[in-house]
Amino acid sequence: MSESRKHYVRPLDLKAGRIDMAHGSGGRAMAQLIDEVFARRLGNEYLGQGDDGAVLPAAGGGRLVMATDAHVVSPLFFPGGDIGCLAVHGTVNDVAVMGAQPLYLAASFILEEGFPLADLVRIVESMAAAAQAAGVPVVTGDTKVVERGKGDGVFITTTGVGVLPPGRELSGRRALPGDAILVSGTLGDHGMAIMAERESLGFESPIVSDTAALHGLIGELLATGCDLHVLRDPTRGGLGTTLNEIAQQSGVGMMLQEKALPVRPAVAAACEFLGLDPLYVANEGKLVAICAAADAEALLAAMRAHPLGREAALIGTVHADAQHFVQMTTAFGGRRIVDWLSGEQLPRIC
């Protein structure tokens, strides 16, 4: 969960309003929902940190990181993965981007009446394989069944805990003017894999989700001793939304170079075809890193040395900006804002 833009123009209509799909898109509408419904009632110093996971004090002076993530992906199986491995990776990554070593996972399942057991087994086996590969076991769980029509096959919520070594401070609030912005690889692979599958687009070269656990890569980056300020995985809402969250939290502006953004040709083509912008398409195995400019090259080299970071790129810089705009120099030679996503990204008709 993230801190968000403070000045909403119109407050939510808590009497007659309803939840619509925009409230789940990761953009400004969701940020408003979190602020006005959840944070206002549940708020405390830890929730108020506004990062992907909360840093908590532990007995003996240590610190824990706790994060949770609900998974409702449809289709349940997609090129490159399924809801099972996604549920492991998503939460492991939310813990890891705080700089913590993920240790344990909890998983709760909401199953719909009539769901094939064979599919459930496939999903759980995939979860088991992902958890084992990540070295983060599922240690507790819960199962509920809802009537047919009251769910969408399977929903999985996972919660993870990890320990944060002393002295490590990573947060969306720590980006500073002058910092460099890096991304660990190509943008939009997961979202377009899902979209292509959902719309039965049948592209000749299938787009494969990038779902992966990032704590290995993050461990390598931390081991360099570089001056890292922010790590985050740009999932729902894509890189554009994630950078806006960080700009807001840190009270800074950013300038990206469109030419430097890594996007697979197949993803670029699919986005073009559907009228979408890869900057706002979800990733499930990518990392944004913001660090002191002097360390950018070393960090980039460390990323590229890891199998999950081969296509890493330096994509922009942080600067002072009272408006907290994320801007971009376009490949065309102009300038534009990379704004928050408003509502779901909807295809244009022309």
Add this chain to the structure above:
Amino acid sequence: MKYIDEYRDGETAQKIAAAIRAEIDPQRRYHFMEFCGGHTHAISRYGVADLLPDNVRMIHGPGCPVCVLPIGRVDQAIRLVLDHGVTLCTYGDCLRVPASDGLSLLKAKARAGSGGGEVKMVYSSLDAVALAQKHPEKQVVFFAIGFETTTPPTAVAIKQAAALGLKNFSVLCCHVLTPSAISSILESPEVRRWGTVPLDGFIGPAHVSTIIGSRPYEFFAEEYRKPVVIAGFEPLDVMQAIKMLIRQVNEGRAEVENEFSRAVDRDGNRKAQRLVGEVFEMRKQFEWRGLNVLPYSALRIRGAFAEFDAEQRFAAAYRSVADHKACECGAILRGVKRPQDCKIFGTVCTPENPVGSCMVSSEGACAAHYTYGRYRDAG
């Protein structure tokens, strides 16, 4: 991406920008209207304005399909969902257009449910036909909006539904005509009588022109002495068209020129035109957002296909609804005001809570300026 990146190349853009600087007369100002939302989007998305000299100003035109859709038409679609329990299929753009009672199709979608109505986003009119075929128990209505580009696919859908003998498919037809909108702007007092909207020429539509050809614009060039350059939707197309317009203005010409010759010819797509003529006929009048009621500016379904006309099937009458008082969408669509001239721009009216339709689609002048260009206003 092959065949696309070539039209977005930064180096070529610099060359055209240099050619434009060499072409302009520094003593005068140039005001060009890009008719289409597709051009508006390209200009904002790629930062084309940053490559233009200060004395060349682009005015955003009304060619954004959802922007010109009046509230009453969205209300009609919402009533079909909530009162008649239909499955409404719509292009994604329409979902967030604000309607009466604080509703939009997206909010109606969240509110439907018990009444059986639903709202589905489709990429093609034929997806709606396929849905009707698959679910004979549902009444499927396709919300058909847009200019000449989207009209032939709607005609195909109706003919296919007829061939399949579908009894549960119909179309809420809100298709509008580009030349009527251009006439309306050229005839507006701001342009013709008072001259408060200086207009030196048009960038003509890209996709619309593939259907109707370049011929319909000849009248505007001759009658109103305004140059028209038809251009593709890529940023280099737009730059090149601006250069061609500047040259015409400097030479005192007012002609129709075609920058988009890779897709547009003088006659357009005759097969599509025939198909449209077979299924649709002119409405005597149609209300547009911003341009008011324009005579012979939109299409309705011919009597021969009346059973596929949702307005008749569900006796859904059109009721005109006034725009929000503070909303300047009308003036913005006519080029009279800029988005940042509107008092509620970026404060009350934002992409999250659009008051006017221009703030909805990324092709809308307000949404394009808000999403891509508002750093300019921040100084």
